[in-house]
Amino acid sequence: MDSRTAQFEHRLRDNAIKVEAMLALLLADTCLGGERARPASLLAAMRHGVLNGGKRLRPFLVIESAALLGGDADAALRIGAALECVHCYSLVHDDLPAMDDDDLRRGKPTVHIAYDEATAILAGDSLLTYAFDIIAAPETALPPAQKIELVLALARASGIGGMAGGQALDLAAEKDTPDEQGIMTLQAMKTGALIRFGCEAGAIIAGADNEIRARLSAFGEKIGLAFQLADDLLDLTADAATMGKATGKDAARGKGTLVSLHGQKWVEAALARQVQEATELLAPFGEKASALIAAARFVASRKN
Template identity: 50%
Template sequence: MGLVMADDVLGLGLQKIQREIDDAFDAILPVPDDARAPLVEAMRYATIGGGKRVRPMLLVTVAEMYGASRQAAVRAGAAIESIHVYSLIHDDLPCMDDDDMRHGKPTLHKVHDEAIAVLAGDCLHALAFDILTGTEVSSDPFIRAELVHALASASGHNGMAGGQVMDMVAEKEQFDLRGVTRLQQLKTGALLGAAVEMGAILAKVPEDGRTHLRNYARDIGLAFQIADDLLDEEGDEEKAGKALRKDAQAGKATFVSLMGAEGARAQAHALSQQAIGHLSGHGEEADLLRALARFVVERDR
């Protein structure tokens, strides 16, 4: 019963943040009455509607747990989602993963052209930092600068994009479990970690009070990616809204190829439990984070 209630709370929480993030992008991206209209239309297509919004959910939940304003946190959530979406747009390009479907609709370069997809990704990248330096996020410049720092360092060559390059290399060289873990810590983990970190920054949680949050983020990041590998192997393309079975086709080492499906599933659940364990110092204000830790391994998309 507790589990079911927690999942209801999570479901409602996700619905709420999805609506808020959609609204934020709608407000931030009015279509200009000039030749840039197709660019901004493309940015809106990619950002509004679709996506689980896990990163904003993490950011907003941590921020609220420690008493920060939800409105400011949603704004910062739109910034991290803007980075996530730009990375998906570029990842889907013909010269990268060459994907046709994303979130159940055609990828951006399929509806607009490739050049617009490159530029719309670039603009969403810049938009993230533009949002974070607005006073709507915080009246405290120290907080704004810290948010930018957390997001920029997690998304560049020492974070997400660095992990993507490792992922490309993994198609040629066989990585072992340590290599795949390191790759995923950068590719997915860094940005999930930044989401939690940014929530803590917004709520002015002191550095030495963030260790358990970072451990939580690290564990759900890894659990998230193992679940992704399982979905890629066993999932339903329609529910996932994108092409699956691509890693196996590319002969790429994944958690599933290295640990077997059952081993990977057990590991994902262990990590999810371990993540929940890091929250033992919190009461029910952390229930959403606990539910999220379960969700990342139980989701079907």
């Protein structure tokens, strides 16, 4: 492992520890103003779905994109935690029997297995709602206009035209295999939208101009596609123990992916191209963008 890779992995772990601590604080027993009670079983299920390790890549992108542009670090940590709540909600719901029907997530029983389906649904609902609470809360020290921009951008990335819509397309793909453009649209929505938001959020937090915000958003789109391409390769080549979840399910369901459409070599070349294009987008920032560039390379080379 070279020194840059080691430095990146240390930075990723350090940020993950901070995000985990913030999430634990946010999911404490104590009620917030306006809350009447936090039901113990629901809170336990939320914690099960969130406080289970993980690389915390999406919050890392928020934190590092904000740092690149001089944004407030404490606000970035809270926005990163909000984004992780949305991501974890999506995993809790994706694992349900009506969706992907998975029993394992990060090597542990999924929420509906550890608790029950109704609790898992409510845990996901609560995590999604809580994300916007975190952004709007007075503890997130940002001007109201920036909070509104973050709420709007996260809502668009999460909803009908983003992640949730992408999951709908993914379910439909089990019955009618989409073409290449259809697969790319699906992946840009289901997986890429939250990763793109993670990069764009840093620009919003820092109050950057539209050109810089668009550049960070485009970078996020590139690494979002790279993430999904790497995921498709891992679904083909990795085992369940390494991944911490079932593998080979896309092929078993006959679901269209770029791997099934074009083959492994084509996808590996496309993956390398996305990382290169993402790197070029950050060239104007010089060495200051090294952490984000390392993140793009990590996305492509990860083993789980």
